């Protein structure tokens with residue numbers, strides 16, 4: 008029985024200010040299961056080698072390797088990084104949170120762009136720091152606006168490149184300009200969750216930046232192009248002093264045995280990565296063209312370098328109407344009114360037939376409306 012007269016445990020005020028992360032939907036208004044294109048998962052699934060490595064495990068009684076040694080060594084070999092400068096996490100989500108917690112606290116500011124990854128706001132609030140949003144430039148990260156928002160209290164700056172939920176990206180020169188403009192005691196966290204979708208020529212140079220500066224942390228994930236979101240594995244690289252801070256506060260056994268095995272095998276299957284990248288490039292271009300063709304009805308595709316497209320509804324047809332029409336066609340996509348985007352849908356690039364079906368549903372909707 009609860010006693011209403013006695014005091015109860017109270018969540019800390021900065022925790023109670025958090026709006027819990029809202030994951031992408033999988034069911035329609037009528038309760039039926041939809042094809043999920045709302046969480047930027049890989050439509051090709053996972054590497055067969057990764058699935059086989061996971062399946063071959065017969066032993067689950069022992070704790071995993073607390074330091075993910077083999078995985079770090081293999082990541083290091085692939086990317087030319089000393090494994091001592093790598094830490095693995097329970098998804099990059101854990102590492103983003105630890106980066107905020109390790110370097111910011113009450114009274115400090117954590118800076119990021121408007122329309123960026125929802126986890127940054129949560130990470131800032133979780134450690135009692137103040138989240139600060141810099142204005143965007145037509146949905147893209149704006150280096151001048153970010154630099155203008157830096158104050159004496161800024162301790163951490165998050166930048167997703169390519170950015171989620173907009174898909175926009177900053178070229179290497181802009182990333183370098185942002186870093187060069189930050190005080191040396193501000194931690195620059197460059198979140199490269201979608202970096203593998205870029206061509207080598209488009210890479211933003213983040214890993215090199217992290218190799219040469221003491222205030223740069225780059226995060227990567229196995230959840231997107233590697234198709235292992237269910238295993239929860241990410242990694243970060245930076246100066247040994249930064250990695251040391253994250254190692255002090257991470258979960259001691261934060262990457263499972265099956266996660267380490269799957270990630271290791273996935274790294275060895277770069278054919279799967281290349282196929283995923285090619286599929287995405289082809290279908291992203293086709294779907295973007297299909298949206299552009301509806302431009303006279305007020306639909307606008309924000310130029311994307313990631314595995315999703317942010318579609319703006321600036322005419323008669325609203326994003327809410329489009330969400331419903333796409334749902335009726337059997338697909339769940341992302342509507343983010345809580346992130347200031349009530350007029351947009353973020354649509355993950357799926358299989359070719361999925362993208363054709365969504366484009367067709369949108370075409371029918373706007374033509375009805377006209």
Ligand SMILES: *Cc1c(COP(=O)(O)O)cnc(C)c1O
Pocket residue numbers: 047097098099100101124167170171198200227228229230231236239240241
């Ligand atoms: C999906 C995503 C991640 C990955 O999160 P995990 O915890 O590794 O699954 C990180 N950052 C951004 C911007 C993302 O969109």
